[in-house]
Amino acid sequence: MISIRKYLDSVAAHPGPTEVQQEEPDPGSALAAYRAALAAMGIHGQRAVPTLGAMIETSLTGIGHNLTRSASPEAISDSRRLVEEQLSQWADKAQQNQKEGEETIRKLLQVVFEATESSGVRDEKFSREIVTLSDRLRTVAGLESLPLIRRSITENASALTDCVARMADEGRESVRRLTSQIAECQTRLLASERRALLDSLTGLGNRRGFEQQLETRIASGQPFSLLVADLNDFKIANDRYGHLAGDEILRQFADELKAQFLPQDTVTRWGGDEFVAIVAGSPQEGVDRLDRIRHWVLGDYKIAIDNLTTTIAVDAALGVAAWNGTESGQELFSRADREMYRAKEQSRQPV
Numbered sequence: 001m002i003s004i005r006k007y008l009d010s011v012a013a014h015p016g017p018t019e020v021q022q023e024e025p026d027p028g029s030a031l032a033a034y035r036a037a038l039a040a041m042g043i044h045g046q047r048a049v050p051t052l053g054a055m056i057e058t059s060l061t062g063i064g065h066n067l068t069r070s071a072s073p074e075a076i077s078d079s080r081r082l083v084e085e086q087l088s089q090w091a092d093k094a095q096q097n098q099k100e101g102e103e104t105i106r107k108l109l110q111v112v113f114e115a116t117e118s119s120g121v122r123d124e125k126f127s128r129e130i131v132t133l134s135d136r137l138r139t140v141a142g143l144e145s146l147p148l149i150r151r152s153i154t155e156n157a158s159a160l161t162d163c164v165a166r167m168a169d170e171g172r173e174s175v176r177r178l179t180s181q182i183a184e185c186q187t188r189l190l191a192s193e194r195r196a197l198l199d200s201l202t203g204l205g206n207r208r209g210f211e212q213q214l215e216t217r218i219a220s221g222q223p224f225s226l227l228v229a230d231l232n233d234f235k236i237a238n239d240r241y242g243h244l245a246g247d248e249i250l251r252q253f254a255d256e257l258k259a260q261f262l263p264q265d266t267v268t269r270w271g272g273d274e275f276v277a278i279v280a281g282s283p284q285e286g287v288d289r290l291d292r293i294r295h296w297v298l299g300d301y302k303i304a305i306d307n308l309t310t311t312i313a314v315d316a317a318l319g320v321a322a323w324n325g326t327e328s329g330q331e332l333f334s335r336a337d338r339e340m341y342r343a344k345e346q347s348r349q350p351v
Helices: 002-013 018-023 027-048 050-065 073-140 146-196 207-220 234-241 243-258 283-297 329-348
Strands: 224-231 266-271 274-280 299-305 308-314 316-322
Touching (some): 027 050, 027 073, 207 266, 207 274, 207 329, 224 283, 234 243, 234 308, 243 299, 243 308, 274 283, 316 329
Antiparallel strands (some): 266 274
């Protein structure tokens, strides 16, 4: 990144002969390599921390797309600053996620430790009581008075029975308490796993959750369709109104999109301004859902910007493909994605 900036600065300051300039590396190739490196960083960032992968991949890919072949040194310098900011934010969140996971495991281990420790203390306490009672009963053998022997045996036997009963009660209470604490830890772990499958911005499922659901649907052998939606000109609106307004558009669009699907369907944010849904049922179900999106989801959205309400037109390219019963999830996604891009190209053609 620094070498690209130095190279552009040196070319501007010392043009040099034509033949020497031809030997210099092509800035366009260098920028293409830079963009490819940003995309690779995003992809591997998602592999490293799946819960935050979409965030870093979308950010770095967006920064790379903003750099054209004719990007100025200032634009490259700005991109470097943005990359550093995004990586810093991603690293902070990744560290926080790791700490939360470690804390949950630590609490679970602490519960087990305390339960084990309390069991040992309880057993030791009752063990002492039982030994004391045994010693008392042993002394009964040395008594000469039969009534005294009978009374002593009765008293000590009653105390022994009480000790065993209390021991059983405390054991049941310890088991109940341990069971409750473990259930609470399991609930926290399940909640953490569910959060790992959700997109933090929209509340929809994320890419990781979608891939799991897609594998499950294919394994079931039941018919379904895959629907892809990509917002048109979202970057223009994002640049014009700001990232906060762009986030609000994505949230509202996600809410409206989810409302058009049934509980047995799966609606996810694939990343950036692209959404993917698994539609259960026949191929016609997928087509019907696509028509509902065109009719009820696309259109004008009201966004609050600087305490003023602004109406923004939201359009999207849509593609749908029904699973043929034999293809892989990747093959099906490619078909649906091609249908979406075909619709996007048609929308760009003059009417």
